[in-house]
Amino acid sequence: MTDAAHMALWESLDLDIPAHDALLTVLGKFYGDIYLSQQGRLKGAEYLDFVLSEVHGLRIKEIQDAKATGKKVVGTFCVFVPEELTLAADAIQVGLCAGAKAGTEKAETLVPRNTCDLIKSFVGFKLAKLCPYTESCDLVVGETTCDGKKKAYEAFGEHVPMHVMEVPQCKGPRDRDLFRAELTRYKDALEKLTGNTITAAALAAATKVVNAKRQALQRLARLRSADPAPISGRDALLVNQISFYDDPVRFTAKINELCDEMEARIKAGQGVAPSGTPRLLLAGCPMAVPNWKLPYLIESSGAVIVGEESCIGERNTRDFTDETPTDLDGMLDALTDRYMKIDCACFTPNTERLDHIAAMAKELGADGVIHYGLLFCQPYAHEALKVGKAMEAAGLPYLAIETDYGMEDAGQLKTRVEAFVETLS
Amino acid sequence: MTDAAHMALWESLDLDIPAHDALLTVLGKFYGDIYLSQQGRLKGAEYLDFVLSEVHGLRIKEIQDAKATGKKVVGTFCVFVPEELTLAADAIQVGLCAGAKAGTEKAETLVPRNTCDLIKSFVGFKLAKLCPYTESCDLVVGETTCDGKKKAYEAFGEHVPMHVMEVPQCKGPRDRDLFRAELTRYKDALEKLTGNTITAAALAAATKVVNAKRQALQRLARLRSADPAPISGRDALLVNQISFYDDPVRFTAKINELCDEMEARIKAGQGVAPSGTPRLLLAGCPMAVPNWKLPYLIESSGAVIVGEESCIGERNTRDFTDETPTDLDGMLDALTDRYMKIDCACFTPNTERLDHIAAMAKELGADGVIHYGLLFCQPYAHEALKVGKAMEAAGLPYLAIETDYGMEDAGQLKTRVEAFVETLS
Numbered sequence: 001m002t003d004a005a006h007m008a009l010w011e012s013l014d015l016d017i018p019a020h021d022a023l024l025t026v027l028g029k030f031y032g033d034i035y036l037s038q039q040g041r042l043k044g045a046e047y048l049d050f051v052l053s054e055v056h057g058l059r060i061k062e063i064q065d066a067k068a069t070g071k072k073v074v075g076t077f078c079v080f081v082p083e084e085l086t087l088a089a090d091a092i093q094v095g096l097c098a099g100a101k102a103g104t105e106k107a108e109t110l111v112p113r114n115t116c117d118l119i120k121s122f123v124g125f126k127l128a129k130l131c132p133y134t135e136s137c138d139l140v141v142g143e144t145t146c147d148g149k150k151k152a153y154e155a156f157g158e159h160v161p162m163h164v165m166e167v168p169q170c171k172g173p174r175d176r177d178l179f180r181a182e183l184t185r186y187k188d189a190l191e192k193l194t195g196n197t198i199t200a201a202a203l204a205a206a207t208k209v210v211n212a213k214r215q216a217l218q219r220l221a222r223l224r225s226a227d228p229a230p231i232s233g234r235d236a237l238l239v240n241q242i243s244f245y246d247d248p249v250r251f252t253a254k255i256n257e258l259c260d261e262m263e264a265r266i267k268a269g270q271g272v273a274p275s276g277t278p279r280l281l282l283a284g285c286p287m288a289v290p291n292w293k294l295p296y297l298i299e300s301s302g303a304v305i306v307g308e309e310s311c312i313g314e315r316n317t318r319d320f321t322d323e324t325p326t327d328l329d330g331m332l333d334a335l336t337d338r339y340m341k342i343d344c345a346c347f348t349p350n351t352e353r354l355d356h357i358a359a360m361a362k363e364l365g366a367d368g369v370i371h372y373g374l375l376f377c378q379p380y381a382h383e384a385l386k387v388g389k390a391m392e393a394a395g396l397p398y399l400a401i402e403t404d405y406g407m408e409d410a411g412q413l414k415t416r417v418e419a420f421v422e423t424l425s
Numbered sequence: 426m427t428d429a430a431h432m433a434l435w436e437s438l439d440l441d442i443p444a445h446d447a448l449l450t451v452l453g454k455f456y457g458d459i460y461l462s463q464q465g466r467l468k469g470a471e472y473l474d475f476v477l478s479e480v481h482g483l484r485i486k487e488i489q490d491a492k493a494t495g496k497k498v499v500g501t502f503c504v505f506v507p508e509e510l511t512l513a514a515d516a517i518q519v520g521l522c523a524g525a526k527a528g529t530e531k532a533e534t535l536v537p538r539n540t541c542d543l544i545k546s547f548v549g550f551k552l553a554k555l556c557p558y559t560e561s562c563d564l565v566v567g568e569t570t571c572d573g574k575k576k577a578y579e580a581f582g583e584h585v586p587m588h589v590m591e592v593p594q595c596k597g598p599r600d601r602d603l604f605r606a607e608l609t610r611y612k613d614a615l616e617k618l619t620g621n622t623i624t625a626a627a628l629a630a631a632t633k634v635v636n637a638k639r640q641a642l643q644r645l646a647r648l649r650s651a652d653p654a655p656i657s658g659r660d661a662l663l664v665n666q667i668s669f670y671d672d673p674v675r676f677t678a679k680i681n682e683l684c685d686e687m688e689a690r691i692k693a694g695q696g697v698a699p700s701g702t703p704r705l706l707l708a709g710c711p712m713a714v715p716n717w718k719l720p721y722l723i724e725s726s727g728a729v730i731v732g733e734e735s736c737i738g739e740r741n742t743r744d745f746t747d748e749t750p751t752d753l754d755g756m757l758d759a760l761t762d763r764y765m766k767i768d769c770a771c772f773t774p775n776t777e778r779l780d781h782i783a784a785m786a787k788e789l790g791a792d793g794v795i796h797y798g799l800l801f802c803q804p805y806a807h808e809a810l811k812v813g814k815a816m817e818a819a820g821l822p823y824l825a826i827e828t829d830y831g832m833e834d835a836g837q838l839k840t841r842v843e844a845f846v847e848t849l850s
Contacts, residue, residue: 109810110810111807111810112803112806112807114539114800114806144594144595144773146572147571147572147573147803148803148807150773150804151770151803151807152807154774154775155810164773166593166594166595168591168593168603169575169591170569170591172591172606175591175603177599177603178602178603181599182599345576346572348569348576348578348589349579376539376801376803378537378573378576378803379575381537381540382536382537382576382579385535385580386579386580
């Protein structure tokens with residue numbers, strides 16, 4: 001797209017153009033430093049670079065063009081919002097901007113200062129008019145996965161059309177009933193929004209699309225067990241980040257191409273870091289675009305990341321939705337089963353997450369685990385303590401880091417990460 | 426009780442005697458400064474002084490004597506745990522120590538540092554062996570009302586026999602179903618614990634006892650609408666605090682006596698502060714014994730507190746349980762209805778709380794509202810912003826304070842409170 005076309009697009013969305021220009025400049029520099037500087041990158045990463053370079057351009061244009069034909073756009077912040085239903089209503093689902101400091105001062109008029117940066121970010125992006133995705137939304141879907149988001153949506157709902165899904169806190173039969181009813185309520189909201197009826201055929205087709213995306217991401221995740229590592233953790237994270245907003249069919253095709261290339265590379269014994277490089281599993285809070293700080297610090301400290309135990313990673317891709325049912329009720333049951341398997345820290349107890357982390361570390365040949373907690377995220381801060389004990393029991397070196405989107409602690413974090421990596425060599 | 430009898434009791438509970446002695450010394454001094462120094466106190470406050478002086482003595486002895494006859498003791502931290510059921514199982518329900526800094530360093534090995542002091546306190550009291558109530562418990566009942574407690578109970582449950590009740594996050598029909606099922610599950614747990622069957626007759630009797638306690642507390646609350654104020658906010662808070670651990674029948678009788686005295690005082694035009702003293706409503710987080718810091722700061726700044734919009738206050742006493750049903754199922758439905766009315770910040774939305782605060786302020790003739798948020802309590806921090814907007818709309822002066830159990834900020838808080846009170850005169 002030309003600069004003029006970009007400008008016209010952003011003006012049509014009423015973005016704050018000077019502030020948005022400044023944001024893109026910083027983002028471009030940040031991307032260059034963290035991504036384009038990498039050695040031995042996969043050729044397929046060109047897709048990632050292109051998507052990122054047009055993240056507020058071409059993809060927004062596509063979405064706007066679709067809207068012009070009557071399509072509706074649904075924005076989300078959480079892996080509990082079933083993309084299957086959104087696609088079955090012929091709507092577009094996108095993850096909203098939540099990975100960078102933006103509009104913080106404005107955000108703090110709506111949410112408390114002791115709120116995690118992810119929440120402050122999405123509120124700030126909206127209030128400062130910096131996110132073309134948020135501005136494109138016909139509906140924003142929230143969920144009750146943590147106190148911070150649950151209460152933030154009350155205030156956020158005064159600024160965007162909001163639908164909040166209740167996610168239960170335990171996994172008993174009544175919890176399942178509650179979530180099942182919430183899926184129906186979401187289905188109804190989508191039908192009302194789009195004017196389309198969600199039929200069994202449409203939901204079956206949509207489920208195939210979403211499962212195919214999960215299949216591609218699982219394929220990529222499994223290939224990372226190879227030594228040397230065929231892809232950097234940064235690029236793998238970016239793949240997962242892009243999975244939340246690119247067109248799902250195109251994305252799946254591109255990721256499968258990337259996997260083909262990875263397989264060839266593995267066969268040739270090649271990788272992004274020499275064999276013997278300390279391999280780390282990153283666990284914990286989601287890292288939304290462009291929250292690349294910690295992966296960059298880790299991979300510039302002599303280690304390579306081989307897995308993301310996170311909502312923007314394994315937690316979003318681990319489970320398929322059963323495609324067997326042929327009637328709508330059966331399909332909604334299957335969706336309930338699939339989403340209630342998620343090992344989010346919002347559940348109590350959530351011991352399966354400890355087993356998943358240990359299993360991932362083993363399968364991926366990780367030499368250690370780094371837990372990333374976002375400052376003021378209480379659910380994952382609690383689990384960081386539990387993961388630490390579980391990793392000690394499993395004999396796996398463990399480092400728990402708590403940080404936010406600021407760069408002030410980068411030096412200190414790098415020192416801690418380097419010291420940790422050194423113990424693994 | 427004699428010192429020797431106290432000592433024998435505490436040793437039998439395996440308390441850390443030197444640390445516990447130190448705690449009681451500080452508590453005694455604190456109580457003297459904050460309570461015994463008050464002018465024009467009600468004669469009935471002698472009951473409060475006595476109960477407090479024997480808080481770790483006589484009441485614990487009573488509980489231990491009851492345990493010796495086979496009674497069971499249930500500890501709680503939240504107004505969602507239905508005392509009706511506990512009493513119907515012929516068990517004793519007590520609120521556990523959570524209002525003072527204790528064992529903080531130990532607590533921070535189980536819960537994150539960015540956790541509110543209430544949670545750190547109950548964890549610390551247990552790990553440091555300082556709470557004779559916790560040590561007397563046969564069962565501790567938690568609930569999923571906030572991320573901090575929900576996740577803390579996972580770790581706490583490794584140190585005490587734990588039962589966690591799920592409290593839903595919305596108030597729809599499925600939420601009601603879920604909570605109804607949780608009441609049944611709690612009933613079953615009580616029956617298993619005590620060996621007693623909860624009959625309709627027992628539950629009806631227990632409901633009368635708990636409703637009578639609420640009735641007395643409501644009577645006291647209503648009398649505070651008089652000008653001059655017939656009781657200090659500190660003493661009224663203490664009454665509510667004691668309601669969580671004294672014997673409910675004795676407590677109700679004593680509070681009704683106190684109310685008789687208050688009525689006589691009102692008739693005589695007397696009070697604890699001259700007519701015209703700025704009257705404040707205190708809203709927000711619960712203040713567990715001995716968390717008297719903010720009420721003391723307020724009432725030593727030329728204002729009088731006329732109501733507590735808090736779980737240790739109005740939120741716990743506002744609603745009665747319907748005594749009409751005669752069968753167990755109907756009674757459990759009535760309990761469900763009663764508890765699902767609570768306007769806790771754990772719910773989304775929770776707009777009824779804003780209406781309640783405005784109504785309380787009006788009924789009690791409050792000149793302003795102070796919102797108390799416990800540092801790191803996210804649900805009430807969010808609502809503090811909303812309450813501020815609602816009070817502005819209602820034309821009520823408003824001050825939001827966030828603090829913890831430390832005394833380091835006392836001077837700074839006093840300056841802020843004094844400045845606020847000055848604007849009301």
